[in-house]
Amino acid sequence: MENDLLKDLKEAVLESISPKTEERAYLKEIAELLIKKIDRIACSMNLKDVSAKLVGSAARNTWISGTHDLDIFIMFPGDASRAELEKKGLIIARMIAEESESFEERYAEHPYINMRYRGFDVDIVPCFRVDSASCIRSAVDRTPFHNEFIKENIQGLEKEVLLLKQFMKGTGVYGSELRTQGFSGYLTELLVIKYGSFENVIRSACDWQPGTYIDLNSHGIMKHKEPLIMVDPTDPKRNVAAALSLDKFCMFIDSCREFVLHPSLDIFFPRAVIQIDDMKLFQKLKSRGTAFIAITFKTPDVVEDVLYPQLYKMEQAVVALLEEHEFKVLNKGSWAGQNTVVLLELISANLPALSKHRGPPVWVHQHAESFKNKYMAAEDVFTFYIENGIYVAEVPRKYPDAYLLLKERLTSCSIGKQVSFAVKDGFKVLRGSEICSIQDPSLKLFLMNWPGI
Amino acid sequence: MENDLLKDLKEAVLESISPKTEERAYLKEIAELLIKKIDRIACSMNLKDVSAKLVGSAARNTWISGTHDLDIFIMFPGDASRAELEKKGLIIARMIAEESESFEERYAEHPYINMRYRGFDVDIVPCFRVDSASCIRSAVDRTPFHNEFIKENIQGLEKEVLLLKQFMKGTGVYGSELRTQGFSGYLTELLVIKYGSFENVIRSACDWQPGTYIDLNSHGIMKHKEPLIMVDPTDPKRNVAAALSLDKFCMFIDSCREFVLHPSLDIFFPRAVIQIDDMKLFQKLKSRGTAFIAITFKTPDVVEDVLYPQLYKMEQAVVALLEEHEFKVLNKGSWAGQNTVVLLELISANLPALSKHRGPPVWVHQHAESFKNKYMAAEDVFTFYIENGIYVAEVPRKYPDAYLLLKERLTSCSIGKQVSFAVKDGFKVLRGSEICSIQDPSLKLFLMNWPGI
Numbered sequence: 024m025e026n027d028l029l030k031d032l033k034e035a036v037l038e039s040i041s042p043k044t045e046e047r048a049y050l051k052e053i054a055e056l057l058i059k060k061i062d063r064i065a066c067s068m069n070l071k072d073v074s075a076k077l078v079g080s081a082a083r084n085t086w087i088s089g090t091h092d093l094d095i096f097i098m099f100p101g102d103a104s105r106a107e108l109e110k111k112g113l114i115i116a117r118m119i120a121e122e123s124e125s126f127e128e129r130y131a132e133h134p135y136i137n138m139r140y141r142g143f144d145v146d147i148v149p150c151f152r153v154d155s156a157s158c159i160r161s162a163v164d165r166t167p168f169h170n171e172f173i174k175e176n177i178q179g180l181e182k183e184v185l186l187l188k189q190f191m192k193g194t195g196v197y198g199s200e201l202r203t204q205g206f207s208g209y210l211t212e213l214l215v216i217k218y219g220s221f222e223n224v225i226r227s228a229c230d231w232q233p234g235t236y237i238d239l240n241s242h243g244i245m246k247h248k249e250p251l252i253m254v255d256p257t258d259p260k261r262n263v264a265a266a267l268s269l270d271k272f273c274m275f276i277d278s279c280r281e282f283v284l285h286p287s288l289d290i291f292f293p294r295a296v297i298q299i300d301d302m303k304l305f306q307k308l309k310s311r312g313t314a315f316i317a318i319t320f321k322t323p324d325v326v327e328d329v330l331y332p333q334l335y336k337m338e339q340a341v342v343a344l345l346e347e348h349e350f351k352v353l354n355k356g357s358w359a360g361q362n363t364v365v366l367l368e369l370i371s372a373n374l375p376a377l378s379k380h381r382g383p384p385v386w387v388h389q390h391a392e393s394f395k396n397k398y399m400a401a402e403d404v405f406t407f408y409i410e411n412g413i414y415v416a417e418v419p420r421k422y423p424d425a426y427l428l429l430k431e432r433l434t435s436c437s438i439g440k441q442v443s444f445a446v447k448d449g450f451k452v453l454r455g456s457e458i459c460s461i462q463d464p465s466l467k468l469f470l471m472n473w474p475g476i
Numbered sequence: 477m478e479n480d481l482l483k484d485l486k487e488a489v490l491e492s493i494s495p496k497t498e499e500r501a502y503l504k505e506i507a508e509l510l511i512k513k514i515d516r517i518a519c520s521m522n523l524k525d526v527s528a529k530l531v532g533s534a535a536r537n538t539w540i541s542g543t544h545d546l547d548i549f550i551m552f553p554g555d556a557s558r559a560e561l562e563k564k565g566l567i568i569a570r571m572i573a574e575e576s577e578s579f580e581e582r583y584a585e586h587p588y589i590n591m592r593y594r595g596f597d598v599d600i601v602p603c604f605r606v607d608s609a610s611c612i613r614s615a616v617d618r619t620p621f622h623n624e625f626i627k628e629n630i631q632g633l634e635k636e637v638l639l640l641k642q643f644m645k646g647t648g649v650y651g652s653e654l655r656t657q658g659f660s661g662y663l664t665e666l667l668v669i670k671y672g673s674f675e676n677v678i679r680s681a682c683d684w685q686p687g688t689y690i691d692l693n694s695h696g697i698m699k700h701k702e703p704l705i706m707v708d709p710t711d712p713k714r715n716v717a718a719a720l721s722l723d724k725f726c727m728f729i730d731s732c733r734e735f736v737l738h739p740s741l742d743i744f745f746p747r748a749v750i751q752i753d754d755m756k757l758f759q760k761l762k763s764r765g766t767a768f769i770a771i772t773f774k775t776p777d778v779v780e781d782v783l784y785p786q787l788y789k790m791e792q793a794v795v796a797l798l799e800e801h802e803f804k805v806l807n808k809g810s811w812a813g814q815n816t817v818v819l820l821e822l823i824s825a826n827l828p829a830l831s832k833h834r835g836p837p838v839w840v841h842q843h844a845e846s847f848k849n850k851y852m853a854a855e856d857v858f859t860f861y862i863e864n865g866i867y868v869a870e871v872p873r874k875y876p877d878a879y880l881l882l883k884e885r886l887t888s889c890s891i892g893k894q895v896s897f898a899v900k901d902g903f904k905v906l907r908g909s910e911i912c913s914i915q916d917p918s919l920k921l922f923l924m925n926w927p928g929i
Binding site for chain 2: 229230231232233250269270272273274276277280310311312313353370371373374375376377379384385386388391392395405406408409410411412417420423473474
């Protein structure tokens with residue numbers, strides 16, 4: 024990377040993603056307004072030790088222009104009862120939400136409210152104010168500690184964080200939700216603190232190995248098996264990168280090397296894939312000479328963090344079912360819109376009418392005799408012979424067609440609860456061109472990028 | 477096996493296969509005539525120590541009615557020169573052959589003559605008369621020793637040998653030539669001597685294991701790895717059953733058990749398979765849902781003991797070629813008439829247009845980078861992605877069609893000399909119904925019994 028080119032590139036990216044003064048001022052105004060309202064309501068409810076706090080990237084100046092997310096925590100005393108926090112926290116949040124454009128109650132470890140409020144996507148989350156991150160009572164209690172740590176250590180590096188976040192977005196590895204299994208905002212910030220700049224993170228990552236271990240405070244006390252271990256500076260037992268999958272870890276390494284060799288704006292802002300029509304898409308898939316089979320069903324009404332792990336589990340179960348019946352799976356993937364599509368690409372969807380069933384060696388008298396008796400008595404055996412000293416019965420294959428196998432046996436697969444309900448409610452198995460006929464632009468995109476991300 | 481039933485069965489079989497008095501007398505007459513002629517010629521050539529001898533089953537009364545084979549050895553002194561034996565042996569044999577209906581010179585370790593003579597198939601074989609079978613100068617020198625051993629030990633058991641030979645013929649395991657890899661006549665005789673009767677051989681074989689070791693004189697001095705070891709009573713280093721394959725060994729065990737459970741004449745004289753027409757044969761093969769590919773070429777003009785090992789080697793080489801290109805071979809086999817057919821049965825003769833080429837893990841920086849550069853530069857790569865931490869390039873498959881693979885690459889396979897010449901002289905690759913259209917009844921039989929023997 025030449026320095027001048029890199030400097031120009033960084034400036035161009037920042038020009039596009041740094042919030043302008045007015046945008047910043049507006050966010051600050053709204054955040055302060057909400058905090059004031061919450062504090063006032065708490066006071067009126069005689070909750071003296073309860074107060075609101077802005078956390079997340081909005082609080083640490085590491086948000087990208089255009090992403091208007093606010094995370095406001097209602098902090099209860101560490102010794103408050105869980106029942107009180109849940110009940111009173113929700114009362115306060117609901118009173119705020121009454122003024123919103125729209126809102127819904129969501130449930131993580133305890134209930135919280137998500138609302139649209141004057142152009143912002145706001146989470147109002149009750150939590151306990153504990154003494155340290157290692158003695159939290161609920162997962163969200165950790166966030167305020169992260170907030171403090173980053174605020175203390177990020178000064179002067181905020182732009183580096185913006186660049187790294189945008190780089191990760193552009194390369195498809197940003198986001199720690201279970202669908203993406205990539206890098207969280209907090210992890211991105213810690214990487215910048217560790218390496219000191221955007222380009223230092225990029226250069227270092229080029230040589231990362233699975234098991235890369237980063238411990239800012241040298242206080243890690245646990246062994247981890249994940250590809251990247253970033254010891255949480257606020258909680259030495261925790262790996263901040265626990266959700267990062269091996270493939271997203273590798274995709275990041277790959278993108279960093281790509282950027283070092285060919286720095287470009289495109290890697291931050293990849294060009295949109297041009298949509299092609301159904302016929303061309305079908306031709307593209309057909310040219311692979313493989314067999315596509317899709318299972319579709321109505322997407323269950325659950326959050327993505329519940330849906331995607333179940334879909335990934337379903338993919339595994341379906342591949343296992345197919346392989347148990349000797350079908351070879353080349354690639355697999357899931358897509359969820361209104362309907363969900365689990366897509367399998369096979370070497371072939373058809374196998375011979377028979378399968379070779381190998382019995383015991385002929386000289387193992389008893390076993391050999393009962394094997395022979397069993398298959399000689401069966402009427403539908405194709406043929407029976409000895410091969411390499413072993414009895415072989417050629418028996419009719421139960422499922423010579425993968426399509427019928429899936430239709431008949433899918434519901435016996437072990438798949439996640441909600442997905443399983445949705446499948447049992449009704450599913451279709453589609454083949455070849457039928458798959459391309461599902462009308463959804465994002466499914467087309469998914470197919471056009473097949474395989475790969 | 478009930479004794480009465482068995483007794484009746486044995487009688488019925490013997491009635492059919494024991495040579496009648498006239499047949500015996502005629503064989504004796506011809507054998508003695510030929511011996512006298514040879515002795516007279518030798519005498520006229522002033523070869524005082526040279527004399528003829530009848531060996532083989534004709535000499536030991538263990539021949540089956542209708543098989544008119546005579547093995548007559550011209551025995552030279554043990555200290556004669558090889559040149560003299562070859563030259564003068566052949567002169568004598570040729571003089572005898574002049575009176576035959578037809579003859580040809582054949583070559584084993586040294587030349588001999590095979591002729592049709594008054595209804596007999598006669599081999600006239602020069603050999604050395606050595607002191608013991610352990611100091612033979614040529615493989616055929618062993619035969620006279622076998623002859624003496626059997627003649628001394630078989631008296632009273634000749635009918636048992638006939639029964640066992642017919643049983644082995646009926647079950648397809650008789651014959652030690654390299655095509656069959658079954659039981660030789662000598663081995664059959666030794667088995668009867670060992671176990672004392674036809675039914676004792678059958679009963680004992682039901683529990684044979686690979687490595688079954690029989691040493692009539694308790695003088696064996698070598699370790700052998702073959703499934704059956706019958707130490708040659710005339711030469712302790714040699715395994716008489718060395719040519720017996722594992723599958724023929726197992727087929728014999730299997731047939732013995734079958735006979736013990738269901739004694740019947742059919743096992744000695746299996747019913748001929750009824751010929752079916754091309755269309756039905758094709759339907760039968762098609763119903764398997766597999767892909768048949770045959771390689772055909774003009775059968776090279778060599779004896780079966782040279783041809784079949786080369787065909788078996790060719791089968792292995794062709795299977796290796798197919799599997800190297802990811803085709804799955806279910807069954808293989810060879811048949812030789814005027815043309816030779818090497819038949820392969822595949823799960824499918826077609827594979828996808830692409831194959832997944834797995835590179836190094838992404839974190840092995842140098843290797844990963846050069847793999848990526850190589851495939852990103854190639855124009856015909858389908859797609860490139862990361863799977864389980866490893867770079868995967870989907871590249872065009874060189875041979876998506878097994879038919880084209882064989883057409884283009886067969887001649888690069890390592891196959892035996894004569895077969896290789898024949899293949900290079902010209903071969904065809906046939907698919908599906910084309911195979912059934914080769915007009916030869918014995919090929920039809922081979923196909924109707926597919927797979928199996």
